[in-house]
Amino acid sequence: MTRRIARIQLESPLPQLDRLFDYAIPAELLEAAVPGVRVKVPLRTAGRMVEGYVVEIGDEDDADRPLSELDQVVSAAPVLPERLYRLARAVADRAAGSAADVLRLAVPKRMVRAEKAWLASDGATPPVVLSAERARAAAVLEEFPTLLEQLRAGERVAVDAPPRLVDGRPAWARLLAAAAASMLADGRSAVVAVPDHRDLDLLQEQLLTLVPDSALVRHDAGQSGPERYAGYLRTLEDAPCVVIGNRSAVYAPVRDAGLVALWDDGDPLLDEPLAPYAHARDVALVRQSLDGCALLFAGHTRTTDVERLVSIGFVAEVQTARRAAPRVVLSTAPEHEQSSARIPSASFRAVREAIDSGPVLVQVARPGYAPSLVCADCRTPTRCAHCGGPLHARARGATPVCAWCGRAAHAWSCPQCSSTRLRLASSGSERTADELGRAFAGARVIVADGAHPVREVDDRPALVVATRGAEPLTPHGYRAVLLLDGDRMLQAPDLRIGEHCLRWWSNAAALAGPDAPVHLVGVTGPVARALASWTQPNYARLELAERAPLHMPPAARVARLEGDTPAVDAALRTLAEDVPGLPAEAILGPVPIDRDGYPGSRALIRFDYGRGPLVTRSLRASVVAAAMKARGRAAAGKDSRSRKATRNTLAVRVDLADPEL
Numbered sequence: 074m075t076r077r078i079a080r081i082q083l084e085s086p087l088p089q090l091d092r093l094f095d096y097a098i099p100a101e102l103l104e105a106a107v108p109g110v111r112v113k114v115p116l117r118t119a120g121r122m123v124e125g126y127v128v129e130i131g132d133e134d135d136a137d138r139p140l141s142e143l144d145q146v147v148s149a150a151p152v153l154p155e156r157l158y159r160l161a162r163a164v165a166d167r168a169a170g171s172a173a174d175v176l177r178l179a180v181p182k183r184m185v186r187a188e189k190a191w192l193a194s195d196g197a198t199p200p201v202v203l204s205a206e207r208a209r210a211a212a213v214l215e216e217f218p219t220l221l222e223q224l225r226a227g228e229r230v231a232v233d234a235p236p237r238l239v240d241g242r243p244a245w246a247r248l249l250a251a252a253a254a255s256m257l258a259d260g261r262s263a264v265v266a267v268p269d270h271r272d273l274d275l276l277q278e279q280l281l282t283l284v285p286d287s288a289l290v291r292h293d294a295g296q297s298g299p300e301r302y303a304g305y306l307r308t309l310e311d312a313p314c315v316v317i318g319n320r321s322a323v324y325a326p327v328r329d330a331g332l333v334a335l336w337d338d339g340d341p342l343l344d345e346p347l348a349p350y351a352h353a354r355d356v357a358l359v360r361q362s363l364d365g366c367a368l369l370f371a372g373h374t375r376t377t378d379v380e381r382l383v384s385i386g387f388v389a390e391v392q393t394a395r396r397a398a399p400r401v402v403l404s405t406a407p408e409h410e411q412s413s414a415r416i417p418s419a420s421f422r423a424v425r426e427a428i429d430s431g432p433v434l435v436q437v438a439r440p441g442y443a444p445s446l447v448c449a450d451c452r453t454p455t456r457c458a459h460c461g462g463p464l465h466a467r468a469r470g471a472t473p474v475c476a477w478c479g480r481a482a483h484a485w486s487c488p489q490c491s492s493t494r495l496r497l498a499s500s501g502s503e504r505t506a507d508e509l510g511r512a513f514a515g516a517r518v519i520v521a522d523g524a525h526p527v528r529e530v531d532d533r534p535a536l537v538v539a540t541r542g543a544e545p546l547t548p549h550g551y552r553a554v555l556l557l558d559g560d561r562m563l564q565a566p567d568l569r570i571g572e573h574c575l576r577w578w579s580n581a582a583a584l585a586g587p588d589a590p591v592h593l594v595g596v597t598g599p600v601a602r603a604l605a606s607w608t609q610p611n612y613a614r615l616e617l618a619e620r621a622p623l624h625m626p627p628a629a630r631v632a633r634l635e636g637d638t639p640a641v642d643a644a645l646r647t648l649a650e651d652v653p654g655l656p657a658e659a660i661l662g663p664v665p666i667d668r669d670g671y672p673g674s675r676a677l678i679r680f681d682y683g684r685g686p687l688v689t690r691s692l693r694a695s696v697v698a699a700a701m702k703a704r705g706r707a708a709a710g711k712d713s714r715s716r717k718a719t720r721n722t723l724a725v726r727v728d729l730a731d732p733e734l
Contacts, residue, residue: 076136079106079143080129081114082158084173086348088697089704091171093128097140106130106143109151111183113144126153126176150188152180154309156364157326163359169632169689169696169725170349178347179324184302191306198287198312207258210283213251220391221255224332224367229388231370231379233610234336236399236583241548242275243583245371249334250279252369253315257284261331261366262313266322266353268340269542270295271528276317276336284315292318292325320345320353323360333357334369339376339576344730354378355728373579373609376572377620378627380613390610398607399554399582404592415500420555420592421512424536427553427589428516432535434551435509436581438558440522440540441501442466446473448487449494457482466497505557506538521545541577550586559596568625571600575612578604624659624679626729632692635666635675636699636723644695644723645676651691652684692725699723 080093096114098106106112108127116123122144153176161175214221216235223230234245253263267273273293280289290304308316308325316325320343323333335343335357343353354370361368370379370388382388404420416424427433446455446464455464455473462477464485473482473495486493500508502522510518513536521527521539529546530537537545541562562574582591582604593601603612621628634641641663649655662676680688703722 075132075134077103077106078131078133078140079112079127080131081112081125081143082128082153082172082176083114083116083123083125084177085116085123086171086173088171088693088700091165091173091697094125095133095140097142098130099142102143102146105146105149107151108155109153110149111147111152113147115141115144117141126158128153128155128158148183148188150192150306152183152306152309154326154328156328157324160324160326160356160360160363163363164351164356165349166693167355167359167685167689168349168351168727169693170351170727174348175324175351178321178345179326181302181305182298184299187299187303188306191303198307198310198314207255210251210254210258213247214255216248216393216395217391218394220252223389223391224252224256224369225259227331227365227367229361229368229382230391231375231383231388232391233375233393234371234373234583235393235397236373236579236585236607237397238546238550238584238586241546242279243546245336245373245583246272246275246279249276249336249369249371250283252332252334253280253317254283256331256367257288257313257315259331260313261329262308262315262327263332263334264316264322264325264327264330265332265334265336266318266320266343266357267336268319268342270319272336273317273319274528280315280317288312288314290314290316290325292316292322294319294321319343323353323356330360330364330366332367332369333360334371337372337576337580338370338379339372339374339572341730348726350726350728352728352730372576373583374572374576375610375613376627377569377613377617380610380617381627383610384614384617399585399591400588401582401591401593401605401607403597403601403605404594405597415508415557415594416555417594420594423553423590423592424555425513427551428513428534428536430534431532431549431552431586432530432537432547433553433555434544434581434584435505435536435538435555435557436544436577437500437502437505437538437540438562439501440503440524442468442471442503442507446495446497448490448492449496450492451487451490452496453487453489455482455485455487455495458485466495468503500558502538502540506536509536509538519545541581544581544584546584550589551584552586552589554581554585554589554591556581556591556593559593559601563596563600571612571616575600575603575609579609629679629681630685630688630727631729632678632680632688632725632727633675633729634663634678634692634723634725635668636673637668638663638665638672638674640695640699640702640723641674641676644692644699647695648678648688648691651694652680652687655680655684655688689727692727696723696725 077098078095079098083090110127113122161172165172165175237244239247249265256263290307308327338354345351383390404417424433457475459480460478462475464473464482465476502520506518506520517535519535519537521543527545532548556578585591603609659679663674666673666675699722
């Protein structure tokens with residue numbers, strides 16, 4: 074005799090449960106238990122009910138095998154299609170993580186009312202027919218002569234977006250909207266991921282001029298739960314659509330994906346902070362390999378990750394028919410000027426000439442008034458006497474305040490020289506606005522940063538002081554752009570700080586109006602030359618060439634392994650057995666670390682992309698083995714640590730964005 078069984082993916086963070094479990098389907102649930110639905114099942118090892126998804130339905134000949142039965146079908150909505158599970162499994166395997174963690178990012182929390190409304194409508198949206206919109210979208214893409222044909226052929230391409238404004242909006246938003254609309258006109262879906270809500274608003278605005286609202290799905294963390302879940306259910310339908318959103322939008326389970334596009338993949342907001350820490354770029358690459366859809370990377374700069382793919386021929390580089398670049402000036406102070414002058418005379422004159430005709434953008438490194446203070450006599454950085462946090466000034470002459478605990482530092486004295494005098498060590502956006510307001514008497518000054526968000530400014534003369542990434546738009550572009558604090562930005566302790574600075578400066582320069590000067594103050598070297606000549610891919614190639622001999626990412630992949638010392642040592646021994654030919658210098662460490670009051674170890678593993686599947690499979694097996702061993706110790710009463718510490722006996726993170734080498 075045969076019986077119907079369901080293979081279930083459990084919603085559990087435990088690594089030992091990261092596989093499909095067989096459950097018998099009782100007679101009363103035979104019709105309701107279909108692939109993709111949510112269910113509740115008993116977990117005998119834990120003695121409780123857990124939720125999961127039905128992945129497969131099949132028949133089993135061995136009816137005598139003891140199996141637990143499904144307890145309940147939570148909903149009739151098939152929210153986990155096979156294509157999404159396949160993607161989640163592939164992403165988890167690449168990152169040595171759990172499919173349940175990926176699904177937690179991909180599938181929004183269930184909202185009953187939104188689900189009932191969708192089921193009542195039979196989950197069917199009529200397809201849209203685009204005719205005039207197809208021609209308009211194709212006209213936008215004519216700037217890149219071969220791009221449309223390559224996208225329709227399902228190729229992987231990298232595009233350097235035009236650094237200009239079109240009708241007061243960045244040209245990149247129009248480009249991506251046209252690519253998505255062209256795919257929709259062909260009867261296929263498109264998925265576009267951007268870093269933040271400002272980019273999302275711009276993209277949505279451009280898309281609504283090309284596609285109907287019924288075909289546009291916004292996937293945004295700022296949406297309410299019902300809105301987000303309703304949008305997710307829309308992506309499950311047969312009718313094609315355009316999905317736009319932040320990093321998790323790349324998981325959108327559209328039925329016939331024709332395009333997956335990423336804007337500005339170097340932005341850290343596209344790097345997932347939750348396990349298994351898969352970057353949106355890597356998810357898009359995995360999805361393209363599974364679905365055969367087109368893949369588009371666009372940006373004003375190019376990351377070394379994308380440049381590596383271009384250099385090996387995996388991604389094609391698409392050039393514009395006519396190259397455009399802003400007028401960048403490398404501004405340094407002449408010898409007769411004071412070396413401490415923040416704005417050289419040439420840049421000052423450019424601002425004075427430009428502000429009479431419209432707004433001028435001044436980009437600074439940090440928000441606030443004085444983000445850091447030092448002793449005026451010995452230059453020792455100031456610290457809070459209570460928590461040791463850095464002190465900063467909220468306004469000129471104000472009492473210093475701790476950036477960590479918020480306490481005011483009354484009667485502060487230097488622990489080194491006992492001086493009570495303070496010096497402003499840096500200028501934030503508010504202090505810069507104060508200084509420029511005095512230098513340009515009568516000029517309108519606007520501050521745009523995290524505490525003062527400004528989306529758009531008009532064409533009237535103004536000094537717009539903005540932190541990186543917070544620059545407002547203006548209808549006809551800025552009459553001049555002044556990039557300050559470049560030398561301070563480049564001193565940040567980040568392995569990719571050159572890439573980041575070039576991206577920040579390029580995005581700001583792209584907001585300049587026609588023939589408007591862009592002054593980069595006090596910076597020389599390869600980064601400055603790449604900006605001045607607008608050859609960002611050349612800088613990415615240079616960075617990649619310097620990283621390759623050192624086996625630093627992205628020339629090689631890096632995994633971090635940390636946990637109890639015996640578990641780390643055992644995992645490294647297993648890795649050497651499972652991955653033949655792995656050189657000894659590929660493993661850095663292990664070194665001792667403190668893990669919430671318990672001693673532990675950490676090691677870094679550097680490996681090439683060809684060995685990736687073997688390395689991640691071995692590391693994941695070691696994580697599961699360590700979790701099972703820890704569970705056995707806890708059950709036997711030999712481990713007094715908390716359940717959380719026991720669960721994290723061994724942890725792995727692959728493809729670190731900034732490994733602490």
